[in-house]
Amino acid sequence: MTLKPLILSLALIAVACTKAPEPPSNPPKPKTEAPSGMVLLPVAQSTGGAGQAESGIAWQKGDVDAAFAAAKTANKPVFLYWGAVWCPPCNQVKATIFNREDFIERSRYFIPVYIDGDSPGAQQLGSRFKVSGYPTMILFSADGREITRLPGEVDAEQYMRLLTMGMNSARPVKDTLAAALSSDSASTARPAGARLSPEDWRMLAYYSWDTDEQQLMSKDKVASTLERLARSCPPEQRDTAARLDLRALAAAATTKGAKPHDDKLASERITRVLSDSRMAREDFDLVTNYAGEIAGYVTPPKSRQREELAKVWSTALARLAADPTLSTADRLTAVQAQVALARLDAPKTAGSDAPKSALPDALIKEVREQVSRADRETSDPYARQSVISAAAELLTEAGLLDESDTLLKAELKRSHSPYYFMLGLASNAKKRGDKVAALDWYEKAYAAADGPATRLQWGASYVNALIELAPQDSARIEKATLSVIGDIEATPATFYGRSQRSLDRIGKKLVAWNKDQQHGASLTRIRAQMASVCAKLPSGDPARTSCDQVLGGRKDMKA
Numbered sequence: 001m002t003l004k005p006l007i008l009s010l011a012l013i014a015v016a017c018t019k020a021p022e023p024p025s026n027p028p029k030p031k032t033e034a035p036s037g038m039v040l041l042p043v044a045q046s047t048g049g050a051g052q053a054e055s056g057i058a059w060q061k062g063d064v065d066a067a068f069a070a071a072k073t074a075n076k077p078v079f080l081y082w083g084a085v086w087c088p089p090c091n092q093v094k095a096t097i098f099n100r101e102d103f104i105e106r107s108r109y110f111i112p113v114y115i116d117g118d119s120p121g122a123q124q125l126g127s128r129f130k131v132s133g134y135p136t137m138i139l140f141s142a143d144g145r146e147i148t149r150l151p152g153e154v155d156a157e158q159y160m161r162l163l164t165m166g167m168n169s170a171r172p173v174k175d176t177l178a179a180a181l182s183s184d185s186a187s188t189a190r191p192a193g194a195r196l197s198p199e200d201w202r203m204l205a206y207y208s209w210d211t212d213e214q215q216l217m218s219k220d221k222v223a224s225t226l227e228r229l230a231r232s233c234p235p236e237q238r239d240t241a242a243r244l245d246l247r248a249l250a251a252a253a254t255t256k257g258a259k260p261h262d263d264k265l266a267s268e269r270i271t272r273v274l275s276d277s278r279m280a281r282e283d284f285d286l287v288t289n290y291a292g293e294i295a296g297y298v299t300p301p302k303s304r305q306r307e308e309l310a311k312v313w314s315t316a317l318a319r320l321a322a323d324p325t326l327s328t329a330d331r332l333t334a335v336q337a338q339v340a341l342a343r344l345d346a347p348k349t350a351g352s353d354a355p356k357s358a359l360p361d362a363l364i365k366e367v368r369e370q371v372s373r374a375d376r377e378t379s380d381p382y383a384r385q386s387v388i389s390a391a392a393e394l395l396t397e398a399g400l401l402d403e404s405d406t407l408l409k410a411e412l413k414r415s416h417s418p419y420y421f422m423l424g425l426a427s428n429a430k431k432r433g434d435k436v437a438a439l440d441w442y443e444k445a446y447a448a449a450d451g452p453a454t455r456l457q458w459g460a461s462y463v464n465a466l467i468e469l470a471p472q473d474s475a476r477i478e479k480a481t482l483s484v485i486g487d488i489e490a491t492p493a494t495f496y497g498r499s500q501r502s503l504d505r506i507g508k509k510l511v512a513w514n515k516d517q518q519h520g521a522s523l524t525r526i527r528a529q530m531a532s533v534c535a536k537l538p539s540g541d542p543a544r545t546s547c548d549q550v551l552g553g554r555k556d557m558k559a
Contacts, residue, residue, distance in 0.1 A: 056104040059114040064125060071111040071142050077167055078140040079110045082126060084117040086417035086454065087134040089152055092329055092386035096156050106163060110139075118451025123497035132497065136211040139166040146215070148173040149208040153285040155326065162206050165199050173207055176200050177216055180229055198240070201233055205243040209251070223251035242273050243283050250290040253297035263298040267309050270294065274316040284320050288333045291317065292340030302345050310341045317341075321370065328374045328383070332390040335370050338363060339397050359398055367398045375407065385415060392424050401428045419448040419458060426465070435469040442466075443480075452489050453499045459484035460502040467509045477513070478522040481506065485529050490536035492543035500546055507550040527551050 059081075060067040071078045083090035097103055115122050117134060126132065137150040148166045150159065180196055209222060217225055226248035233241035249266060252258060273279045273287075280287050291313055299306035320326060320334040342359050358364075371391040378387045388411045395404035408425050412418040422445035429438035442462040449458035463484060466477045484506065488494060495503075514523045534547035 057098060057107045057112050059112050061114050061116070061119065064113055064115065067111050067113045068140070068144055071140070072144070074111070075142050077110045077142055077147070078113055078144075079107070079163075080113045080115065080129065080138045080140065081135065082115045082117065082129070082131040082137070083135040084454065085451070086385070086420040088329075088386040088389040088420070090135040091382040091384075092327070093135055093137075093152050095380050095383035095386065096327055097152075097159055100156060100160070102160055103163075106160075106167070110167065116451075117453045117498065121493040123453055123499045124493040126497040130213040130215055131211065132213055133211050136208070139163070141172075145172050146174070147171075148203055149211050149215075151206055151208040151210070151285070153210075153289070154206065155284070155330070158206070158282075162203070165203060169199075169203070173203055174216055176204060177225075177229075180204060180232060181225070198237055201237055201240045204229060205233075205240045205247070209247060220255075223248050223255060226251055239279060239282065242269070242279060243286070245269055246273065246283055246286045246290075246294075249294050249298065250286055253290065253293040258297055260296055260299065260301055262300050262303070262305065264305065266298040267305055270298070271309065271312050274312050277316075277319055280316045280320065281323065281325075284326065284330065284334070287313075287316060288320060288330065288337045291337035292344055295341060296344050306344065310344060314338050314341055321366070328378055329386045329390045332370055332374055332387065332394050335367055336390070336394045336397055339367065339394070343397075364398060364400075367394055367400070368403070371395060371403075371407070381414075381416060384411070385417065385420070388415070388421070389424070392421070396424075396428060396431070401432060404428055417450075419445045419450070419454075422448065423458075423461065430465075430469070439465060439469055446480075446484075452487070452494070453497075453502075455487050456484065456499050456502040459487060460505045463506050464509050467513045471513060474519050474522045477519075478526060481510065481526050482529055485526070485533060488533050490533050492537060492541050495537075495543035495546040503550045507552070510551060523551070 060070075068078060081093075083093070115125050115129075115131075117123065117126065129138065131138070135152050137152060139147045139150060141147055147169050148162075150162055150166065152159075154162070176196065180200070207216075209226075212222075226244055230241050230244035230248055233244055235241075245266075249270070273283060295306065295309050295313055299309055317334045317338045321331050321338070323331065326334070339359065342363060359367075371394060374387050374391050378384050388407060392404045392408050392411075395401070395407065405425060405428055408421045408428075411421050415421060422441050426438045426441035426445060429435075429441060439462075442465045446455070446458045446462040449455045459480070463477065463480050466473065466480055470476065488503075494500075510523060510526065513519060530547070530551055534544060537544040537547055
């Protein structure tokens, strides 16, 4: 699915240099060993239909260190998948990649490790491997070095090429990036990056920048680095340079504080990609995920340039929405991008994010038809978790809140994780200004949530919503917070990753809630219960310090 990896509440980074070789007639088999000790495989193309996912993959789910030791002994790479049961993009990966025959065949030549975010010690492992957003997929060499992070938002065929190239790679992408950016001592005219292979450039262009977690560089350097890579990519690799350029623009457009400006050259480069159906299809993830952000960044508001770029972009999106080679969820995302472009200069209703103006009738019709088709044709339970999420969000963005509600409520009976969709219902109620209904759905979602990290996350959403929508209801806020604290597993492994951030969000909100000292009694009782949890942790353990600071209002709490 073309969604950015989730870091929830509810909302949660190419074009190829060269064509991959044709698929072999037989299943891929190991050939020789690369210098890094990785198994070399041919780049294959084969299809895998929908159906039950993961059926032939020997996932290692317990002792991760044992899995890495086994990989070293067997001289196999490690494929680490970090996900969650409820996560729509994770379910999309299961429905479109993990059930493919070629992926299952590939899995015989690496050690597949699955870390579910709710499994024991998972959040501590998440911190160790620097993973946060679901899903994150990392390929390690047999000796434990991180080779690359794989993008779950590209289509399955492209994913399999990247996986194979990663398995064949002799060096981590971090080293490839350093080589691409380094100066050539033998020539001041051409960077050392020009000596990289087309596959090296492809790995950089398709690297999962969205789940990098600042492993390659700090967030504030991503846009400028990608722009530099786009300029350094050899001219004969035009498609890859174009993808790097789009990625750079997406990173710049989504940087905090980014402001619209008139960048005619960028608009021209984007138009060339959008006008080429092959290139737009290759880069569909960027074209659909960042349409509104990029178009709104490189053109001035209400300008002719913006109108012209939006028109070209919408035409490309219409082709993608009608493309049967894309997944259902991706086609829905293409329509949602059309909605984003149509809303780009729409005035907002006072005190709300909702636009005043309605969408064109033709676009509303397209939204309804695509949602109806998606609901009707999607039966696979993994795919539905992703598809219905995308469909409901599309209806919401189109202003069809009642229809979004109807879709979500119907899915509560079918979904293996209905609590995820309850947050959608809460969000819709909030958009209507119905605080009572919104809080009711937040509460139901928390009550239904399953798994320690998930319950903490959903509980934090409920408490935060109470503080925002009913700050005067001290009794309900106190009761909800005490319930969340009561769910906490008093073990050091709890105070890491997403679980720690959920607790920090609650703490930050509560401290702000009591800034006028009107809720001191409630906060005192809440702190006392939190202290009882912290007291069960080993003295001197870093987790004890983290626990003690949850309600202290420390400045570095993450929102």
